[in-house]
Amino acid sequence: MEKEIKHLKYFKVECFKGLESVELNDIAQFNIVLGDNNVGKTSVLEALLFDEHPFTLLRRFYSMMSFKGLSSNEAKDYYNSLEFFFSNEKDDKVITYTVSYNQLQKNEFQFSIVDTNGMTEENIDNLKNNTLVDLSQLPNTIVLIKLNGMTNFYTTDINLYRQKKSAEISYQPFIKSGLSYDNDLVQFFSSTVNNDLKLRKEFISNLHFLSDEIAEITIDSTTVPNNPILMVLFNNNKRPIPLFMMGNGTIRMVRLILEIMMCKDNRLMIDEIDDGLHFSKMKKAWGIVLEVAKKYNTQLFITTHNSECLKMFKEVLEDERFEKIQKDVMVYNLFKNSENKVLNVDYSFKEFENAIENNIEIRG
Amino acid sequence: MPIKIQLFVEGKSDKKFISDYLDHLGLNDVEIIPLKGKGEVKNIPAPRLEKNQLQGVKNGVIIDADKDKEESLKELKKYANFNLFDEIFFFPNDRDPGALEVVLENCMSSTKKQDFEHCWFQYESCLDNFPQGFRGPFAKSKVYAYLESVSPVLHSKFQGIDKVDFKDSSNWDLNVSYLDPLKMFLTKL
Incomplete structure (x- = not known):
């Protein structure tokens, strides 16, 4: 887990998938991204996987491909798949990210694929002179990253971002829609919580938001050899229960709590947070998410389509426990104009509250 | 659209x-x-x-x-x-x-309005005649009385203006x- 506090205050992405340009101003700790189907909410969350460390960024692109079933060991397939992340509207394969962590200084990063066959000798020399990576021979396709107009990194070695050194390094702060129990949950638990007594105690304590009766979570590696599973022990049960046997809503909450903890002082993207949650449990779920995120100072970017979920978000923030964090809430509504261009408007909590109170639709 | x-x-x-x-x-x-x-x-x-x-x-x-x-x-x-x-x-x-009530009063169907007002004015003048005095005028009450008297009554209760069919030309005239x-x-x- 990274110790440095890295909450985005400003973020702009250009030419990323179907998004020509999306700009998020005044980013808060708790951010909701709303919009109609196919407007690009998930794309915004994927764009937020941006990281200024080139290897991390490349690994995250690789993960996004895996999310979509595009992972391959072939470098050629990787580069071809990368093409999907560049805007169809432009010939240049360049994604531009502008980010700020403090509102004062904005840095621009350009991520591009370059075909070296088309480059002049001079450009190639220029590239080699301006890069931090020593390259003995230049292959046909390279990934190029520029910081504030200057080339600072390029690579061709897909193993650098594909290899999984540890769960922590390969971790992607992105909870997909529909993601419930999976082996990754065991991996996260095992690599981050299981061997750290303090964190483990905190995790169990955080699970008490869910149920006071949870006494322990353990990994069972013997019942199903080669496939370790998470087991939950309740105070009033003699035998632990496999987590995957529990309801989707509970599993989803365990995942949310664990990943919010893992993203301490950093950001986590959650696609369709209401997925698997019954509407009667949404208010409690929001309470848990806010409580844990507040505790670990995790910045959240969340999408939902669900009006009940938004109503519960408003209600829980009106609760005495959370009134103070109303100022840490922003709601971004993405929409398309008549020219099919994706734009957005931003709601403060008060504006969001007024919209919900008056049944003013802000999801479309 | x-x-x-x-x-x-x-x-x-x-x-x-x-x-x-x-x-x-x-x-x-x-x-x-x-x-x-x-x-x-x-x-x-x-x-x-x-x-x-x-x-x-x-x-x-x-x-x-x-x-x-x-x-x-x-x-x-x-x-x-x-x-x-x-x-x-x-x-x-x-x-x-x-x-809104003033708008509705002006959209009452002319034939029904005549009959309705005949009764309504009698009611108002009746109240006026009492020496202890009743507060008037009753503009809003008049519209609601009309609404109740011409609208279908379900479960013995007026369902509210938001349930009224203003396109029903027997009760309302939207061409005024x-x-x-x-x-x-x-x-x-």
């Missing part, structure tokens, strides 16, 4: 009447948003209005003039996002004091010239 106008109104009753009137006029590119009272106009979030503008959708408002149209307008101008409204109309006719200012407002938006 994509909407061209988003119209913010005071409540569900206003929405029902305007919605029926728009149907009557054959206008179907207007979306009506009922607020929870006149006071909520100032709480319409600016981003919602800005989004409309970015999408080429006009922001319209219809509220009651109440005691004085100019006074109501002055109040509305205090709203920080007043400039995001494209057009504003004050019930009943963008000129006189009043509210009194509605011309409203018609002009809605068609020019």
